[in-house]
Amino acid sequence: MDRIFGLDQQMFISVAFQLLNACILAAALTFILYKPVRKFLKKRADEIQSRINQAENDMARASELMAFYEKKLADIEEERLKVLEAAHVQSSEKSRRMLLEAELEMAAQKEHAFAEIKAERERTGEEMRHHIIDVASAMAEKFVARAIDEATRDRLFDETMAALEDTL
Amino acid sequence: MDINNKVLWIFDIFGVEVWITQTIFNTWITILLLIVLAVLIRVTMGGWKRVPSGLQGVAELLVEKFDNIVRNAAGEKFMSLGNWFFAAFAFILASNIVGIFGLRPPTADWATTFAFAAATFIMIQGMGIKHRKGKYLKSFFKPNVIFFPLNLIGELARPVSLSFRLFGNVLAGMILTSLIYSAPYYLRVLLPAAMHAYFDLFSGVIQTYIFCVLSLTFIGGAAEET
Numbered sequence: 001m002d003r004i005f006g007l008d009q010q011m012f013i014s015v016a017f018q019l020l021n022a023c024i025l026a027a028a029l030t031f032i033l034y035k036p037v038r039k040f041l042k043k044r045a046d047e048i049q050s051r052i053n054q055a056e057n058d059m060a061r062a063s064e065l066m067a068f069y070e071k072k073l074a075d076i077e078e079e080r081l082k083v084l085e086a087a088h089v090q091s092s093e094k095s096r097r098m099l100l101e102a103e104l105e106m107a108a109q110k111e112h113a114f115a116e117i118k119a120e121r122e123r124t125g126e127e128m129r130h131h132i133i134d135v136a137s138a139m140a141e142k143f144v145a146r147a148i149d150e151a152t153r154d155r156l157f158d159e160t161m162a163a164l165e166d167t168l
Numbered sequence: 169m170d171i172n173n174k175v176l177w178i179f180d181i182f183g184v185e186v187w188i189t190q191t192i193f194n195t196w197i198t199i200l201l202l203i204v205l206a207v208l209i210r211v212t213m214g215g216w217k218r219v220p221s222g223l224q225g226v227a228e229l230l231v232e233k234f235d236n237i238v239r240n241a242a243g244e245k246f247m248s249l250g251n252w253f254f255a256a257f258a259f260i261l262a263s264n265i266v267g268i269f270g271l272r273p274p275t276a277d278w279a280t281t282f283a284f285a286a287a288t289f290i291m292i293q294g295m296g297i298k299h300r301k302g303k304y305l306k307s308f309f310k311p312n313v314i315f316f317p318l319n320l321i322g323e324l325a326r327p328v329s330l331s332f333r334l335f336g337n338v339l340a341g342m343i344l345t346s347l348i349y350s351a352p353y354y355l356r357v358l359l360p361a362a363m364h365a366y367f368d369l370f371s372g373v374i375q376t377y378i379f380c381v382l383s384l385t386f387i388g389g390a391a392e393e394t
Binding site: 001002003004005009010011013014015016017018019021022024025026028029030032033034035036037038040041044047 | 170171172173174175184185186187189191192195196199202203206207209210213216218227228231232235250251252254255256258259274277278279280282283284286287339
């Protein structure tokens with residue numbers, strides 16, 4: 001009965017046996033190994049894909065935030081320039097006003113000083129006049145005492161006054 | 169070394185004599201070994217990491233590579249057949265290799281190779297009808313009705329050629345190796361190892377790959393319009 005090959009009923013019974021064995025093996029390997037490994041691989045692939053998606057979302061969100069903050073920085077810079085310009089204008093105006101006020105005050109003080117000088121000059125002139133009159137009177141008294149006439153006295157007075165005015 | 173397929177037990181089932189041959193017994197041993205190996209891999213799965221290494225790497229590589237073979241040979245729509253061909257690949261490969269351990273390879277029996285070829289034949293017809301429906305049946309009558317017998321013979325020749333290719337290669341390897349074992353002692357020093365390496369390992373892997381890829385190509389071809 002031992003043989004290598006024979007096309008008979010026993011061969012086809014053996015074929016049926018082997019088909020059954022193959023089906024049992026396929027079912028066992030599928031259940032024990034193939035499906036669990038594929039499931040594991042799929043789960044891992046899904047997990048990696050999910051991480052990639054998450055990273056892409058994070059990247060997009062980071063880009064949005066970056067754009068937002070860049071815009072905010074640009075706005076702040078614009079605002080800074082506006083404030084700086086306004087401050088510059090304001091300070092220029094203030095300085096111009098202060099300068100004007102200082103000039104006005106200076107002019108007023110100058111005018112006041114000139115007025116005071118003028119008044120002092122007049123007052124000094126008047127005092128000098130009185131002093132001269134007093135001196136002249138004293139001189140006249142002495143001159144009269146030496147018999148000088150009135151015309152000579154007046155001429156002497158005018159000459160003295162003119163000499164005084166020239167010195168002032 | 170006896171190259172004959174021995175009958176180990178004989179049963180009488182419903183009046184039909186059934187032989188339990190060496191092939192069937194060795195098939196059970198091979199299946200048992202594969203299941204034990206699968207269980208061992210499965211047991212380690214609880215500790216599998218995101219970055220594979222060791223046994224996990226081997227298991228992942230096998231499943232992924234096999235999926236790629238199915239995808240490339242038959243197409244994406246036949247991925248559901250992956251588990252069958254994964255088992256067929258594992259069994260045929262293991263059957264071709266068991267000769268190294270002194271067992272008679274189950275694939276050295278036409279009953280084994282024809283069983284797998286018959287399964288392929290059933291899948292070819294099933295997928296052809298499922299995907300092309302009436303057009304598939306009509307393809308037997310093309311280009312003309314008189315070609316029907318030729319087309320039919322061509323179709324029936326597929327499982328026969330598939331099964332005999334594998335059976336012939338494994339049997340030839342087994343016979344040649346057996347001859348070496350019967351040779352004078354000085355030829356039995358290194359030559360048997362080389363013979364096993366070539367016929368059981370190298371040729372075994374090549375023939376397994378050819379069987380599975382051809383089967384998948386036939387299935388893919390039957391389901392596609394020509």
